[in-house]
Amino acid sequence: MTTAETMRLSDIETCPIRPLNQAEMKSALSDLKDIARERPEIAALLASEGALKDFVVAAFTLSPYxxxxxxxxxxxLVQAIGAPLLPQVGDAIGEAxxxxxxAAHADTSEAAVMTRLRRAKRxxxxxxxxxxxxxxxxxxxxxxxxSDxxxxxxxxxxxxxxxxxEASGKLRLKDSRRPSEASGLVVLGMGKLGAEELNYSSDIDLVVFFDPQADVVIDRYEAAETFARLVRRLIRMxxxxxxxxxxxxxxxxxRxxxxxxxxxxxxxxxxxxxEGRGQNWERAAFIKARAIAGDIAAGERFLRELTPFVFRKYLDYAAIADIHSIKRQIHVHKGHxxxxxxxxxxxxxxxGIREIEFFVQTQQLIAGGRVPALRLRSTEAMLKELAAAGWIDEATCVELIxxxxxxxxxxxxxxxxxxEQTHVLPESDAELKRIAFMMGFEDTAGFSNALVEVLKTVERRYGALFEQEAKLSIEGGNLVFTGQRDDPDTLDTLRKLGFQRPEAISQTIRTWHYGRxxxxxxxxxxxxxxxxxxxLLRVFGENKRADEALLRFDHFISGLPAGIQLFSLLGSNPRLLSLIVNVMSSAPRLAEIIAARPHVFDGMLDPGLLAELPTRRYLAERIQGFLAGARHYEEVLDxxxxIAAEQRFLIGIRLLTGVIDGGRAARAFTxxxxxxxxxxxxxxxxxxEAAHGAFPGGRVAIVGMGKLGSFELTDGSDIDLILLYDYDDAAAAESLGPKPxxxxxxxxxxxxxxxxxxxAPTSEGVLYEVDMRLxxxxxKGPVATRITSFAKYQQEEAWTWEHMALTRSRVxxxxxxxxxxxxxxxxxxxxRKRDVAAIARDVGEMRALIEQEKVPKNIWDLKLIPGGLVDIEFIAQFLALVAPARGVELPDRTLPTGEALAIVGERQMEPNDLDTVGEALxxxxxxSQxxxxxxxGPFDPEDAPSGLIDLICRAGDCPDLRTLEAEIKRLSKAVREVFxxxxxxA
Incomplete structure (x- = not known):
């Protein structure tokens, strides 16, 4: 074995790192003393003096992990100081x-396998x-x-x-002692895992395929679902x-x-x-792809067949344009x-590291099709090969390695x-010193100087590779929008960027350039x-419906009174550009709002937008501030x-970007x-009062019903209102004004x-559609109700469904x-204590009537599907109405359905049932939000923008729509049973 493989920590002659400070040293020594009480090896370490003790203490001051x-x-720790390290690491990898x-373990349950893997990782x-x-x-x-x-x-x-x-009857393996062999299941490690360059706290990027020809799936029609389920369990493990x-x-x-x-x-x-739709970034990604698990032979076969996609045979203009497109993509990353x-x-x-990797990959994509030697995965090996082949000089190779x-x-x-999976250096001096010491530097200044020199070296070498960047992107002909006719190279580039109708896109952009x-x-x-x-073209092109999204953006700028400020902001603010593209590609409704009323966009320019939560106080301050100074009735309404359109829009943007969840959005809209x-x-x-005078002793209150009452409005919801009033009977019979x-x-x-x-619709739109049917x-009743009449009606005449509605009412x-x-x-x-059985019958009949008269359109009609929102709301309302008869205390204020259900259901439902309904809600x-x-209108997966589908999957915490649909079916079935x-x- 080599010296490195037999070396122990005790072989360290001089400690290569410094402790962070005296306080951390004392704390680290205190922890080591605690360990030493149970471990004599650690007690011996503490009793010694030398480089090993100094190293362990310093390491523990620098790394809390x-x-x-x-x-x-x-x-x-005992293992680390007691034996050569590398053989132990090899043993742990073998155990994994x-x-x-x-043959090696009696317990092969999933939990046991997960435990072994975690212990090996640790x-x-x-x-x-x-x-x-x-x-x-x-x-x-x-x-x-x-990586191993x-x-x-x-x-x-x-x-x-x-x-x-196989045990569950889904697969028939060729050899159960070697399950992966000839299984047709291809697991590729991508990125740094594929190149065997994995980070210390890295994610691992995987792509999984299966070969139906392997003939291991018992029911071939279930192959996709069987392997998808297997991958979901892999992620969990x-x-x-x-x-x-x-x-x-x-x-x-x-994938x-x-x-x-x-x-x-x-x-x-x-x-x-x-072969048909592969993207530039995927070409670059597959340079490092490696079969790491499953059917290795099938994985290597797949990668061989994919070689013509990754490494094109000819170096032509289109290839250079593609490579430049990848170059442009790198610059949208945060931190550049x-x-x-x-x-x-x-x-x-x-x-940074990405520039070195891209320096290598770019030249691989250019020449790898003609020079097989340039198809290596690892960065260092490729730099050496580029130097050996004459693509770069020896000095560049050494500097970049x-x-x-x-x-x-x-x-x-x-x-x-x-x-932590982070790549960002600390902002504070104290934390930066920690990194400097871990790197073996004497102080932060020495580390900083060395780092800046390295970064500048990389930037210089990287920049030299792309001296023709501007020429490639604008002057070279692949993005030309001058003249009356479409440039053929430009149309080709637009197609490659993802646009289905490049002629229409080219014409649109010419419209911009013509200043129309x-x-x-x-x-x-x-x-x-x-x-x-x-x-813009690159970012819009990444969407499935790139044309549609870009044309919405065109509609937006066509309504702007001026553009220089916006275009300058977008050019210097990738976050804002991503936000705009996100709206245009995933939210047609928001895009139409922007186009119709561009002023709502003003709020997006606020740098604190995504940091400020839309609390009631926050919203009240902005609404009151905007109303200040309005003198006339019509001006107030306008x-x-x-301000309502703007604030609803900004709440929507927060929801769209994941800053707030659906529940918080509902409360904010309310x-x-x-x-x-x-x-x-x-x-x-x-x-x-100006027209008819005040009414003696007159008082008014507005009661919100339905989703308004229970803090569950969505954007675009109508609002259910009841206006209550009262007055002094003895004071006067009429109002005290010119027109009583x-x-x-x-x-x-x-x-x-x-x-x-x-x-009422105006040039500024509609505030809310108002429903007063409750x-x-x-x-049939009067639009305004006196409080005494309201009380009498509710106590003597109201139907069960009206009392159910009261459970969500709020002044x-x-x-x-x-x-x-x-x-x-x-x-x-x-x-009031009610007849529980009678209420149960009424609720059941009402639900049956709704089911008969309003048939859900599909599984995505979450309100009406069996086990959907109506069922959950009815459960909560039923339990609220019968709570007094069962000795259950009602909440002291109106709450969202989920919170109310948790209170009234705690003693009236099984815990598992309550959890199921809460999860579904x-x-x-x-x-729904x-x-x-x-x-x-309703959601139709066949007609929905791709960006919206991604958002819905994110909202449902599922990797794809099929998984989410299965989750909805599972939960809705369970909720219907609970209902x-x-x-x-009862």
């Missing part, structure tokens, strides 16, 4: 590979980190060991899952956190068209995709700013601090837009429409409605004016004394 690991699993094997990570920090191994060996572990863990999990599938930690976070987004395909697809489908030290992204920032491993060492130490819109009339605006065009209705009522009262009215007509007029203020006697504004009376009346009605809420935000059980128990 290593220190915590040793505290919880002290045997790892055999974790599935019945051992390898700890021992490798100690060897790396101790300079017993370098970055080359570190990345190789971590990942491949072993995935292979073991795959073998276990194949055996489990790898990344679920247990008491033993996790193995690797797993990412499968490098073909990840937003629309299952987790595993057939090799034939994959090949058709890559100026060279710095604090906060610099070692991977994506200027002069040295820079690469220096930056990888920095990256490992950044991740080693707390086992107000936003593009100035020379400066056109220049900014011209600079922005390549990036300002209300403007807060906006509350505040707008209150402001509109104040304006209407002033207007009525009796009480009935006075408050009816006020209600009608309020409805008109909220729902008032006493429905559409949202008005005179406080009347509001208190209304709340007391409602509470009195709800506190959360899922339905997330999906996104759908209502993004489109008008039946709840009523039956």
């Amino acid at each position: 290593l220190r915590d690991t040793a505290r919880v699993w002290p045997e790892l 590979r055999a974790a599935w094997d019945p 051992r390898v990570a700890f021992l490798t980190a100690m060897a790396d920090l101790g300079r017993l191994i370098d970055g080359r060996r570190t990345t190789r060991l971590l 572990l990942a491949a072993a863990a995935v292979a073991a999990a795959i073998d276990h899952l194949l055996l489990a599938a 790898m990344q679920e956190r247990t008491g033993d930690g996790y193995v690797f976070r797993t990412d499968l987004r490098l 073909p068209d990840p937003g629309a395909t299952p987790l595993a697809i057939s090799v034939d489908s994959a090949m058709l995709y890559y 700013g100026e060279i710095a030290v604090k906060g610099h992204n070692i991977k994506l920032g200027r002069g 040295d820079a690469y491993w220096f930056l990888r060492d920095v990256e490992h130490r950044v991740q080693m601090v707390r086992d 819109y107000r936003a593009t009339q100035s020379v400066e605006a056109r220049e900014r837009l011209t600079e922005l065009t390549p990036e 300002r209300l429409r403007i 807060h906006v409605a509350d505040l707008i209705v209150e402001a509109a009522l104040d304006a209407v009262r002033r207007e009525i 009215l009796d009480a009935t007509r006075y408050y009816a007029r006020m209600t009608q004016r309020l409805i008109s203020a909220l729902s 008032r006493p006697s429905g559409n 949202i504004c008005g005179d406080e004394s009347l509001a208190d009376e209304a709340r007391a009346t409602i509470q009195q009605v709800l506190d 959360r899922l339905y809420t997330e999906i 996104i759908v209502r935000l993004c489109i008008d 039946k059980t709840t009523l039956k128990a």
